[in-house]
Amino acid sequence: MYRMANYDEPLLNEMEERKERHVEVKLPDKIRRTELNLPSLSERDVVKHFTHLSQMNYGVDTGIYPLGSCTMKYNPKLLEELAGSEKVENIHPYQDESTVQGSLEIMHKLEETLCRITGMDAFSLQPVAGAHGEFTGMLIARAYHESNGEERKEVIVPDSAHGTNPASARMAGFEVVEIPSRDGRVDMDALRSVLSENTAAFMLTNPNTLGIFEKDILEISREVRKVGALLYYDGANLNAIMGKARPGDMGFDIVHLNLHKTFATPHGGGGPGAGPVGVKAELERFLPVPRVVRKGNNYHLDYGSRHSIGKVSNFYGNFPVLLKAYAYILLKGSDGLKEVTERAVLNSNYLMSRIVGKHYSLPFGGSRMHEFVVSAKNLKEKGIRALDVAKRLLDYGLHPPTIYFPLIVEEAMMIEPTESESMETLDKYAEVMNKIAEEDTELVKNAPSNAPIGRVDEALAARSPVLKWSDFSGQVPG
């Protein structure tokens, strides 16, 4: 039977202290700090502490992690080794260009390669996360329309879109118009009815969050173009189409990629990631500065573009993540990336064929690509919800799918196995999902029992916030 380690690990401030050493702080009295309540521990105890904590955590290296739209694939270890080089780490961003030719070359080559993979004409590597890329893309859309003397106010998103899409559009000052889906795809009539001279952009994921390819994409692109708006590609699902189709050929004007998804850089418990933005030639002049340019055999940081939207992050992007993605692309190459996509789509379809049945239904017809969304609504009559299935999966040592997203599916479970998992693993996953549906309701509702803790009271956390170690009191004892 599966068990995750459970240490009752104390907080750092609850651990036994080393003896304090006296440090004389030679600062003027006016600004000198007298109290600093931080722990003083031995390296041995600190390493033990975090090792224990790591053992109370689940990662891709532990097992299947099929969070839909997150592409939790295996991260080759070579990438970590390369990014740990002192030639990566100990480089200051303001060093003379002649001393950072290696970093600039890798960035330039990565930009070129991403152009070929997506069919775009130019890339900026500066955005450091997917949502950050979306924000950058929206600033570019705004700058483009302004350069045409237009102040377009609306951005359209489908109701199946990632939450970041409307949030990013709003941050860039746009009003968000949400359109309903029809049969799991963009409803062309709904789209036409909201497209206007006031539309700045239409944001779309393809395949969408249901794992369904928007086969009307060329018509969508024509309609968007007709009103002079831009088509924006949320690259979260690029893993489904590499070597099969390119967003640039579909008519997208701006794309962002999530290198931490498609290009195998680890997710780090929530980051760092990278969200490069690619554009068609007519939008290149709006990309953030500096651009990495090549002159002869040398690379430069070019701040020249007058039309640039300026900067979106402190320096040039999350370089170690960029390096890892480039190494991954070299490892896979043309044939390898296509195979990644084929295997990801095969795995997803196979797992779907094993899961969809009397317990889990598949909303909307048609085929699915790298991910699929099932509904657990049939289990409601037994008193079991998607959340309960997710918690029970933990008892079998399996990470649950994304749940309750997209919002248009009742009791949604969004599953993306990625190319990394074997048929055996997929069989086991499906077997457990189906077994849970037939288990005793109380057992499922009380899950997990094999994780370090039982189900968490998230409502209490929000009602009486304890957000640091000096906050403990009353209902949430320290």
Place this chain on the structure above:
Amino acid sequence: MKGLMEKLGIENVDELFEDIPEEIKIDGLDIPPGKEEIEVDREIRGILKKNKSFDDMPSFLGGGIKHHYVPPAVRHIISRSEFYTAYTPYQPEFSQGILQSMFEYQSVVCELTGMDVANISMYDAATALGEAARMSKRVSRKNVFIIPKNVSWEKKDVLLNYAKNAEIKVEEISYDENGMADIYEVEKYGGEVAGIYLENPNFFGIMEDRIDEIKEMKEKTGAMLVMGVDPLLLSVAKPPSEYGADIVIGDGWMGNPMNFGGSRLGIFSCRKEHIRQMPGRIIGATVDKNGKRAFCMTLQTREQHIRRGKATSNICSNEALCAIAFVSYVAIMGRDGLRKVAIRNMENAQYAAAKLSSIGFEMPFSSNFFNEFVAIPPVDAESLNKKLLERGIHGALLLGHRFPELGNGLLYGITEMHTKEMIDRMAEITKEAMDDV
């Protein structure tokens, strides 16, 4: 793949891609074929050889980012793959380890800054400033956000992008002959000020000591006070809470290498009365169904995955692993270790400044500085840097392009990585190079 295809009853994998319109179908990508691991290892390291790192060439660059020591134990902790191959802890029962580490990070940041709450990271200090400006507007419902003229140009550029579509007007106040922001200039904006941004240390490395004056000015204007800090300085100097700060941001470099400026984190912390307006992920303590202490993400109704277009920010992926590096660094160094490093930074910087003074550099500001300072060489700074580079040393940051009033000014960054010998040698070679310019 054959086995899977048989099970699915398909003969060709292309059957799964039939929804893609024929006109746009491609077969493979126009990039080179895949390579073996050993080849990729060789190729990438070959390219990286063209970089000169701090180890190849001591650097004296400042500018808000500097080379600091990262204890090997930090790297080992964040190399635990249960941490680095996990994602955002959506399933708390399977993520107690990283959630507790994140809670510890928040606790450490709050202790250093004196604030009530910290999020689990922004992308970097610049985007943290952008978010702080937007939050100041949400809280105050006013439109002017004030920054000193002497902030990093990178930060300012990013701020402008975050501010401009939120109807926030960014205004600058000048700096005085001590290199410190002229806080009295704020008064001319009357009651319109949403927020004021001040730094400790500021971009010129100068420590802020006008505690009462800043508090008074804040009260007079009713604005939010946003402070940018170096967390190391806060181990020895009074926290921003004592200056009346409402939001504290900073570059969370601790435990994170320079990385050409990337993969670090933005600190973001604030007072609890403004918590509903905060951007980013927050971890809270609670109990599980058996009453045992547990951790989970909390106050998520501020966030994009719940609130969509009405969220406080669009941020989703952040810099979580860098935050684990940060808290590991603090834990390993400990209270006294941090203070020792802080003092060493200051002493080394003072030593370097004295050395440069002794060979004819002018110090434009007499204020106390932390680990960066401005110095003006008696010869052309750009030519001097070229000569130094020829001699295997990277000079300080040229300021003239962005601060023409400082003309020939250089911004030095000195840390615990700069030994006395290194500084002596730098001064010696600088002197030589000066004769050569």
